[in-house]
Amino acid sequence: MDFPEPIRLLAFLLGMMAFVAVNAAYLVWAERKGAGRFQRRPGPTEVGWAGLLQPVADGIKLISKQVIVPPGADPILFRVAPLLVMAPAMMTLAVIPFSETLVGRDINVGLVFVFAFGAINVMAIMMGGWASRNKYAIISAARVVSQDVAYEIPMLLVVITLLMVTGTMNLNEIVQQQAGWFWHWNLFRLDVNPLMPVTFIIFFICMLAETNRAPFDMAEAESELVAGAFTEYAGMGFGVFFMAEYANIVVGCSLATVLFLGGWQSPFGVGSGVIWFLLKMYALVFTVIWVRWTFPRTQFYSLLNLSWKILIPISMVTLVLTCILLKLT
Amino acid sequence: MHDQLFWFFSIAMLLSGLLVILSRNPVNSAMFLVVAMCFMAGLFVLLEAHFLAIIQILVYAGAVMVLFLFVIMFLDLKAERRRRFRILTFGGGIIVAAAFMVKVHDVVEDMPLVAAKGVAGTTEAVGRLLFTRYLLPFEVASLLLLVAVVGVVLLSKRDLK
Amino acid sequence: MIPVVLPHYLVVSAALFSLGLAGVIIRRNALVIFMSLELMLNAANLALAAFSRYNGSLHGHVLVFFIITVAAAEVAVGLAIIVALFRRRKSVNVDELTSMRL
Numbered sequence: 001m002d003f004p005e006p007i008r009l010l011a012f013l014l015g016m017m018a019f020v021a022v023n024a025a026y027l028v029w030a031e032r033k034g035a036g037r038f039q040r041r042p043g044p045t046e047v048g049w050a051g052l053l054q055p056v057a058d059g060i061k062l063i064s065k066q067v068i069v070p071p072g073a074d075p076i077l078f079r080v081a082p083l084l085v086m087a088p089a090m091m092t093l094a095v096i097p098f099s100e101t102l103v104g105r106d107i108n109v110g111l112v113f114v115f116a117f118g119a120i121n122v123m124a125i126m127m128g129g130w131a132s133r134n135k136y137a138i139i140s141a142a143r144v145v146s147q148d149v150a151y152e153i154p155m156l157l158v159v160i161t162l163l164m165v166t167g168t169m170n171l172n173e174i175v176q177q178q179a180g181w182f183w184h185w186n187l188f189r190l191d192v193n194p195l196m197p198v199t200f201i202i203f204f205i206c207m208l209a210e211t212n213r214a215p216f217d218m219a220e221a222e223s224e225l226v227a228g229a230f231t232e233y234a235g236m237g238f239g240v241f242f243m244a245e246y247a248n249i250v251v252g253c254s255l256a257t258v259l260f261l262g263g264w265q266s267p268f269g270v271g272s273g274v275i276w277f278l279l280k281m282y283a284l285v286f287t288v289i290w291v292r293w294t295f296p297r298t299q300f301y302s303l304l305n306l307s308w309k310i311l312i313p314i315s316m317v318t319l320v321l322t323c324i325l326l327k328l329t
Numbered sequence: 330m331h332d333q334l335f336w337f338f339s340i341a342m343l344l345s346g347l348l349v350i351l352s353r354n355p356v357n358s359a360m361f362l363v364v365a366m367c368f369m370a371g372l373f374v375l376l377e378a379h380f381l382a383i384i385q386i387l388v389y390a391g392a393v394m395v396l397f398l399f400v401i402m403f404l405d406l407k408a409e410r411r412r413r414f415r416i417l418t419f420g421g422g423i424i425v426a427a428a429f430m431v432k433v434h435d436v437v438e439d440m441p442l443v444a445a446k447g448v449a450g451t452t453e454a455v456g457r458l459l460f461t462r463y464l465l466p467f468e469v470a471s472l473l474l475l476v477a478v479v480g481v482v483l484l485s486k487r488d489l490k
Numbered sequence: 491m492i493p494v495v496l497p498h499y500l501v502v503s504a505a506l507f508s509l510g511l512a513g514v515i516i517r518r519n520a521l522v523i524f525m526s527l528e529l530m531l532n533a534a535n536l537a538l539a540a541f542s543r544y545n546g547s548l549h550g551h552v553l554v555f556f557i558i559t560v561a562a563a564e565v566a567v568g569l570a571i572i573v574a575l576f577r578r579r580k581s582v583n584v585d586e587l588t589s590m591r592l
Contacts, residue, residue: 116386
């Protein structure tokens with residue numbers, strides 16, 4: 001790149017914002033369309049061809065609504081919470097390598113960076129729930145914390161397993177190591193860990209739980225908690241939370257792609273590029289939507305039990321197994 | 330650039346630190362503490378301690394402050410808001426803090442002004458040190474965490490025997 | 491303006507430490523006292539990282555790593571104690587937590 005660094009960063013930042021906004025808008029459309037198809041109905045069709053302008057209509061509706069701060073709510077935290085959910089998602093995208101050169105900041109602690117800013121998300125939803133002064137919102141805040149803390153542990157254990165294989169926390173280097181045919185992807189590195197596909201599934205489950213997606217959407221369990229932490233938010237306040245949910249899905253799927261599915265590497269060893277990254281990422285995003293409309297919502301205690309009694313022991317086992325196998329080879 | 334960022338980060342950090350101890354509502358204190366931690370991470374980046382900066386955000390913003398906020402939310406702390414600061418404790422606190430600052434100033438005053446030496450705190454460099462020279466403290470730290478986990482589980486049982 | 495060197499970092503660190511110290515003395519809410527302790531620990535971290543940078547060694551970084559670990563453990567245990575106390579006394583005001591009896 002022959003642009004001066006500040007200009008390049010600014011351009012990347014703007015591009016990132018546009019990427020997140022377009023994704024959030026059209027993933028909502030994809031979700032509604034997908035939900036419709038899964039349930040054998042057409043989904044949105046009215047606005048534009050196949051309902052493609054529906055996100056625009058929704059956006060205009062949300063923006064034109066008044067943001068109401070309920071009496072008794074903490075006015076500052078109530079307004080800051082949606083931004084605190086959105087900003088970390090954008091920041092983490094800055095270290096994700098979309099292709100070999102298309103990466104905002106190629107830093108050597110990229111992997112931990114993603115988790116560090118991902119963790120702020122939990123706090124933000126909790127703040128939103130607490131600041132609303134609504135009992136459903138507070139129950140939801142409590143659930144978000146216990147759920148996200150519980151699922152962060154197996155996720156980090158899985159990531160540590162992977163780190164031992166890659167030996168670097170630079171996301172671009174992790175992708176470069178997976179060059180070649182698709183059996184070089186970390187997902188299929190059975191020589192260092194015969195349970196690698198299992199770790200990927202654990203990662204994916206934890207990612208679903210961390211982004212509060214169904215079947216783990218205890219934070220926004222609309223059949224029991226109205227809308228959980230977002231109950232009191234009107235207009236764009238809710239809109240930002242909604243967009244942030246999709247932004248976080250994009251971040252989670254990007255990370256899964258980079259760590260397990262070879263990032264921007266093509267599966268045939270030639271012709272790597274951003275297109276492969278997007279293909280893999282959107283395949284995962286589609287799976288996320290697919291899971292949501294296929295599985296019913298879990299109970300809260302079985303959700304926590306799944307993490308503490310099944311996922312954590314399994315990820316511990318894979319961790320130890322990888323240690324041993326790496327020492328032997 | 331380094332110098333301007335230093336002034337920005339440190340002034341912002343000290344301001345949010347001040348607001349931590351002056352806010353009546355503990356939730357606001359906690360939020361300002363998070364802000365202070367983030368600016369501290371900025372200072373770490375200026376000191377080429379990238380690993381520490383990330384760990385700072387991961388541990389403080391992600392874990393410690395979530396715990397704090399969780400506890401504050403579940404203890405009913407409304408009565409605390411109406412309290413006023415007492416002159417005696419307020420004055421005492423300021424005097425002690427000021428005395429400490431004066432002592433530190435005495436120490437710093439005749440310190441040689443050396444330029445920074447280029448050592449970057451990358452994960453690899455810090456990790457190498459951790460697993461060789463500081464291996465025993467590292468293991469002791471892990472034991473400490475285990476003890477903390479057991480202690481917390483015991484303490485949070487409903488009837489404390 | 492003079493360039494930023496080690497003493498600047500140390501003064502900022504000391505100022506943060508004094509803020510924490512003042513907080514511990516001024517505030518009567520156990521949770522806020524605890525947060526002030528965190529401020530003081532962080533001030534120490536800043537000083538250590540600055541020493542590391544200006545002495546050309548990484549030993550300070552390792553120490554900061556340990557301090558962060560200990561701080562995390564301390565927060566977990568400390569908050570558990572505060573919650574246990576609150577259950578019994580319905581207060582986190584240290585002025586009211588003076589008796590040794592449970």
